[in-house]
Amino acid sequence: MRLLPDRAARPVTAVLAAALFAVFTGLVIGTHGRPVLADGWLHHWAMLHRAAGLTAAARLVTLTGTGIATYLLAAAAGACLGRRQRVDAALIGVLILVVGQAVRGLISAAIGRPPPLARDWIDAADGWAFPSSQTTAATIVAILFATAFTRPAARVLVALWAAAVALTGVYLGAHWPTDALGGCLFGITWAFAAVAVTRRFLK
DSSP states (O other): OOSSOOGGGHHHHHHHHHHHHHHHHHHHHHTTTOOOTTHHHHHHHHHHTOOHHHHHHHHHHHHHTSTHHHHHHHHHHHHHHOSSSHHHHHHHHHHHHHHHHHHHHHHHHHHOOOOSOGGGOSSOOOSOOSSOHHHHHHHHHHHHHHHHOOOHHHHHHHHHHHHHHHHHHHHTTSSOHHHHHHHHHHHHHHHHHHHHHHGGGOO
16 A cells, blocks of 8 residues: 655655646736635535534644644654654754745735635734645655554554645635645655755655
């Protein structure tokens, strides 16, 4: 069972993810930030299926993809990758996430897509919506962990976690589905490129 492409295929995967990200970015810009594709329908469906217990769980999951939690996870993932110099590798893991989020922030500000209407939020949403910050962070961290781990079960676990973080942003009303998809595609592009560049330091 393989959840990550072979090392030789990862540049191709990064390029494909970047191309798809460019397509969705073009759609968002072309519609001036309004909902695209199935955004409106999926957003409405998520609001109709909210429940107290599910909302509490969603809030908990989304916290793991935001703030200090993601940087701690990035440090842990880097340490897992760098088996010889774990401290240096942990710092590199954090650096990959910091720079990735900085680039994402610049892209997000340039696009300027607003989140869904505030009346649909469960918790307040900050900043521009596309690409999703929490989905980007979770995707980067998940790929760092999945690169370090060889067991399929561990890779499945981190992939499910990243997917859950992405979905909670939509469920809580802070993001359109295409925001989450954009965050995933950008995260894949950035993580594979960053790991390729820093691999000689992560040994």
